[in-house]
Amino acid sequence: MSNSSTSTSSPFRAGLVGAGGIATTHFKGYIKAGALVMGFAEPFESTRILREKEWGVKGYSSLDEMLEAPSLESGQLEAVSICTPNAFHFESTLKAARAGKHILCEKPLSMSLEECAEMIRVCQESGVVLQTNHHLRSNLLVQAAKKLIDSGAIGDVSFVRLRQAHDWGGSKTVRPSFGLFQNSGGGTLLDNGCHMMDLARYFCGEVGSLYARTASLRPDIEVEDVGLVSLEFKNGAIGSVEASWNATGWEEGFWVYGTDGALECTNRLGKRVLKHVHRSSGGGWEEVDVTVHDFNEEGGHPLAVQNFIRSVREGTPVICTGQDGLESVRLVLAAYESARENRALEITT
Numbered sequence: 001m002s003n004s005s006t007s008t009s010s011p012f013r014a015g016l017v018g019a020g021g022i023a024t025t026h027f028k029g030y031i032k033a034g035a036l037v038m039g040f041a042e043p044f045e046s047t048r049i050l051r052e053k054e055w056g057v058k059g060y061s062s063l064d065e066m067l068e069a070p071s072l073e074s075g076q077l078e079a080v081s082i083c084t085p086n087a088f089h090f091e092s093t094l095k096a097a098r099a100g101k102h103i104l105c106e107k108p109l110s111m112s113l114e115e116c117a118e119m120i121r122v123c124q125e126s127g128v129v130l131q132t133n134h135h136l137r138s139n140l141l142v143q144a145a146k147k148l149i150d151s152g153a154i155g156d157v158s159f160v161r162l163r164q165a166h167d168w169g170g171s172k173t174v175r176p177s178f179g180l181f182q183n184s185g186g187g188t189l190l191d192n193g194c195h196m197m198d199l200a201r202y203f204c205g206e207v208g209s210l211y212a213r214t215a216s217l218r219p220d221i222e223v224e225d226v227g228l229v230s231l232e233f234k235n236g237a238i239g240s241v242e243a244s245w246n247a248t249g250w251e252e253g254f255w256v257y258g259t260d261g262a263l264e265c266t267n268r269l270g271k272r273v274l275k276h277v278h279r280s281s282g283g284g285w286e287e288v289d290v291t292v293h294d295f296n297e298e299g300g301h302p303l304a305v306q307n308f309i310r311s312v313r314e315g316t317p318v319i320c321t322g323q324d325g326l327e328s329v330r331l332v333l334a335a336y337e338s339a340r341e342n343r344a345l346e347i348t349t
């Protein structure tokens with residue numbers, strides 16, 4: 001359901017909740033999509049002033065203030081991106097949905113399954129679209145991989161490896177949005193691992209059980225900064241999710257192995273491409289061909305925003321639902337329990 005004054009031919013009108021790092025990516029995504037950013041909510045005055053100058057958009061000190069602003073009444077705001085620390089996704093989503101705004105919510109959807117379920121319920125009840133921003137689903141290389149897997153091009157998938165790891169750009173400290181448990185609800189597994197859990201489900205289907213190990217090596221944080229999870233999928237394949245805030249540089253990659261081929265994609269040492277490894281006519285170990293898929297525009301973030309706008313305006317299914325967001329949180333929370341108890345856990349829904 002769209003606001004009554006929304007015409008599908010007029011520019012999309014979005015707001016942002018939170019104006020930190022990822023909000024800039026959403027801002028750029030909306031502008032690239034030809035949308036208007038009508039306002040943003042940000043409690044910290046210095047950040048607000050900075051972004052007002054940078055974006056040329058009015059900042060409000062809270063979501064309430066933005067929703068009540070006379071200039072944004074009468075359906076002037078169609079949708080909001082929730083870009084706050086994890087701890088505020090729940091209340092911001094409920095508030096905005098009840099005000100009739102469509103929601104593009106950053107990951108992890110929230111910090112508990114109960115909160116995620118309530119967010120989904122309230123968005124449904126309010127008739128608004130909810131998209132979880134597991135933006136990698138919108139990445140063209142991921143889309144190409146998904147098509148190859150679903151078409152059977154690599155045969156039956158037996159193993160998938162997923163990795164997202166970085167070192168905060170070499171910074172000695174971790175921002176409080178992420179390092180303090182009350183803001184984040186978890187460390188690298190919730191932050192980075194939830195994207196990888198989502199990709200695991202996207203590529204291989206539902207997970208039946210998992211076993212995890214975590215560690216906290218940085219002295220200044222309350223959460224884990226390394227995590228390794230082994231997954232067993234319901235279809236019999238197995239996989240691993242690796243997440244870290246102690247890697248040198250920035251790594252994001254996936255490796256999918258099947259009975260008739262493999263897919264490899266990493267940004268580790270250069271531009272990211274998708275390599276499709278398959279057997280050529282011969283039978284030996286050397287007889288493999290590689291097809292390289294390369295896209296000039298590979299970014300998932302702008303395309304995730306475009307997909308969201310299309311779902312709101314045209315009613316197409318969202319690329320990553322609220323339930324998908326809940327399921328990746330379910331897997332990360334199960335991983336925490338597994339690591340605490342040092343045992344494998346069945347995933348029950």
Ligand SMILES: NC(=O)c1ccc[n+]([C@@H]2O[C@H](COP(=O)([O-])OP(=O)(O)OC[C@H]3O[C@@H](n4cnc5c(N)ncnc54)[C@H](O)[C@@H]3O)[C@@H](O)[C@H]2O)c1
Nearest residue numbers: 017018019020021022041042083084085086088106107177
């Ligand atoms: N999809 C991705 O790849 C990706 C990447 C980075 C961050 N994220 C997610 O985006 C969210 C924000 O991360 P970030 O890196 O931008 O953090 P950040 O700390 O840079 O920015 C968060 C901003 O939200 C503001 N804020 C806090 N409480 C608020 C409230 N109640 N209402 C409005 N604003 C509030 C803070 O003042 C801050 O400016 C997190 O949930 C994070 O997991 C996603």
